[in-house]
Amino acid sequence: MSLPRAELLTAAARFGTPLYVYDAAELDAALARVRAAFGEARVFYAMKANPNLTLLRRLRAAGVGFECVSAGEIARAEHVGASGDALLINGPAKSAQEYAAGAQLGATLIVDRAEEVGLLPPRSKALVRVNPALAVSTHDHLATGAASSKFGVTLEQAPDVLRALRAAGHDARGLHVHIGSAIREAADFSAAFARVAELRPQTGNLEVLDVGGGWSVGADLPGIAREARAAAAVFGAQLWVEPGRYLVAQAGTLLTRVVGTKRTGRNFLLTDAGMTELLRPMLYGAQHPVTALWDDPQPETAGERWDVAGPACESGDLLARDVCLPSPHPGDLLAIAEAGAYGASMSSSYLTRSRPAEALWDGSDWILIRRRETPQELWAAEEIG
Known part of the structure; x- marks a missing residue:
């Protein structure tokens, strides 16, 4: 405090x-720590952590984009001036309204299942979310990269989904992996990034590797960032990150x-x-x-x-x-x-x-x-x- x-x-x-x-200085300091660790990575704030418009405007003014998982969050992002490459649309069960709103704003859509390829608006920008099937150091309800979770496609399915996106005329920009929230052990991230990097012989080079967020407040951010940058380099990809709780919890x-x-x-x-x-x-x-x-x-x-x-x-x-x-x-x-995270928002x-x-x-x-x-x-x- x-x-x-x-x-x-x-x-x-x-x-x-x-x-x-909320303490504005602490919010700014958390963002500075992320940028110091991840360097040139593009930062998207996971809006579900806290969608207050004043906080969103402050982050947008600092050049941060948004990751949205509902039509309401997309509307908030548009309201504060985010569109195009400043906007990601995520979620395992997107609605037709969310596809349409994302496409209208030029957002990148995160494909969570193979069937989504046929649901995307024409010529969509897309990432394929991969589930690395790992047990991680957090509460079961927060472990989104476990084999039993509802998120993402398997490592084996990911190359086929990328090919299907391209065949359908979409801009398949790369891969996305997010293994959970409030994760305590840096080794969990290293293991996830390593598994995704094993796909390189099947996918070739990619434009983007999005490694999500989920770092606990006391995580070894520089160490996690080194592993993330190494994974992105395997694909020749730009690194994207999606901090949510890390940015606003302590604020x-x-x-x-x-x-x-x-x-x-x-x-x-x-x-x-x-x-x-x-x-x-x-x-x-x-x-x-x-x-x-x-x-x-x-x-x-x-x-x-x-x-x-x-x-x-x-x-x-x-x-x-x-x-x-x-x-x-x-x-x-x-x-x-x-x-500051998942308090007011929940x-x-x-x-x-x-x-x-x-x-x-x-x-x-x-x-x-x-x-x-x-x-x-x-x-x-x-x-x-």
Whole structure:
């Protein structure tokens, strides 16, 4: 968490909680790390991590393109001025609307199955997504390069799909491989790149090798980049990368206030944020750093262990388990870090809860970049009679 405690307290007082806050400097720093590691590689932001328009505009102004997986994300990309070679369309089950929108914008379409060759608009630009069939160091739900996952074609199928694209008059630009998200071991990427490179005798040189993203926050980025560049060189290809979580996770923090406490065999710290604001702990077992922003009345004590629990009537509505915190009181503020990715983007209106506001620290002041929804807005689409 890079922002000072005083600024976080100010944001919560100004905009209320639950609240997502972002540090523009940390976003810029993450992008700088990617570019330093991958050099001349073209960078596409995986928009699903966080599609807030202010963040998208900042990234677009820095020359970043977008990887989109829905008609809505394509519309967001167009809205902030992305088209042509600044746009990738991905996904295992694209709709006719998504094919058409991508083609109209001149995007590169990522072919996820052989049958897609016959579904692409005429003379489409395309990459073939390859599944290297690897077990990787992440949660099963995040492992997209496993043999059992729904993504991509097999290594054996990839050359035939490339040939079929060319025979159909499409611009088959190259290969795409993305093995998952929040992957901890650099060796997983090395293994994937090596397997894809073995296709060179069958594919010949390619224009593009897209190695996706999925690097954990603490990954050995220079080491991964060296392996990726080597794989691209095998094909004589330009290297493309698609960071999502890596760019925005550390830039974002969820602020939530203590509602109360409960001791029933375990110590529960009850907060005004829960699974509707941050689903990752319940969905993936994700662990986010939790920091108390209140003064410890007994700073020499280590505090107690708490399960941080949200307001939903769901046993799994826990933001953190067994964290050590000083003695809490109603109204105290907690900061849940590394929440910039898949936090706000996965938030929901379950229980008719209004999704949280979002604010950006630009280095001198807070800017509201998404206002909190009202209950009336949540049911407005239902008033059709």
